[in-house]
Amino acid sequence: MSEKRNGNSPVVLETRAITKVFGGLTAVNGFDLEVREGEISSLIGPNGAGKTTVFNAVTGIYRPEGGRILFHREDITGEAPHRIVAKGIARTFQNIRLFPNMTCLENVMAGRHSRSSAGLWSSLVRTGAQVREEKGIRAVAEERIRQVGLWELRNEPAGSISYGSRRMLEIARALAAEPSLLVLDEPSSGLNPRETEDLMVFLQDIIRREKVTILLIEHDMNLVMGISDWVTVMDEGRKIAEGTSAHVYSDPRVIEAYLGVETGGKG
Ligand SMILES: Nc1ncnc2c1ncn2[C@@H]1O[C@H](COP(=O)(O)OP(=O)(O)OP(=O)(O)O)[C@@H](O)[C@H]1O
Numbered sequence: 001m002s003e004k005r006n007g008n009s010p011v012v013l014e015t016r017a018i019t020k021v022f023g024g025l026t027a028v029n030g031f032d033l034e035v036r037e038g039e040i041s042s043l044i045g046p047n048g049a050g051k052t053t054v055f056n057a058v059t060g061i062y063r064p065e066g067g068r069i070l071f072h073r074e075d076i077t078g079e080a081p082h083r084i085v086a087k088g089i090a091r092t093f094q095n096i097r098l099f100p101n102m103t104c105l106e107n108v109m110a111g112r113h114s115r116s117s118a119g120l121w122s123s124l125v126r127t128g129a130q131v132r133e134e135k136g137i138r139a140v141a142e143e144r145i146r147q148v149g150l151w152e153l154r155n156e157p158a159g160s161i162s163y164g165s166r167r168m169l170e171i172a173r174a175l176a177a178e179p180s181l182l183v184l185d186e187p188s189s190g191l192n193p194r195e196t197e198d199l200m201v202f203l204q205d206i207i208r209r210e211k212v213t214i215l216l217i218e219h220d221m222n223l224v225m226g227i228s229d230w231v232t233v234m235d236e237g238r239k240i241a242e243g244t245s246a247h248v249y250s251d252p253r254v255i256e257a258y259l260g261v262e263t264g265g266k267g
């Protein structure tokens, strides 16, 4: 059961019938997703539904065998990850990926470098222009690290800070790339209720203040219900429902997918 969307804001990201196969397993099966500008969209579904695989296709880690991915109406299917970041999609990972021996600030700077002309590794040999660029990168990184509340920890190794702080640091790193679409894979996973609440407030705040759109995969139902403008539900590689959170949570197929109970719903 799908709900009609009030279609005022432009579509930022669209997947059209994407399919991703691993060996004999079709992880994503003709999957359609539509993300609108300035909204918080959530992708939910049981374990193994194919959610992370959709994110990996969108961010260029996997090339789908079928279908197309459009970002601001441009076909980005199969583009390399660094090109997709440069176009304006930045992400975090379900399993945090930071450089544990680098400081928090350096990790965030690495996110900014991913978008700069010099690149992280070629910045060893510096021209005047590169030195100026480096200063700009530092300034952006400092602003982002302050924004996520980790200013005091900026010179600590990323591996030494708490798990909750590492999750926020990863978001700061993604934001340092100045994305127009921020893609978060289970940002609240491993957070305590207080940290989850702070994350909710933080995400709502950046949506309000910045020209950014957010797509998240999330298991915490309070978080999804609390902040999502639009929810897409996935099961076994397919979209089984979409709509506002209230609509989706009353859908018998969604209840069935989550609880594994027959509800007698249609379809
Ligand atoms: N690289 C891979 N090689 C083989 N199979 C994979 C690979 N990545 C994912 N899969 C399989 O594809 C299916 C979908 O996985 P995916 O990680 O996308 O699910 P998910 O919805 O993100 O689940 P979870 O909520 O547990 O994170 C699973 O059956 C998974 O085992």
Ligand SMILES: [Mg+2]
Pocket: 051, 052, 053, 094
């Ligand atoms: Mg996943």
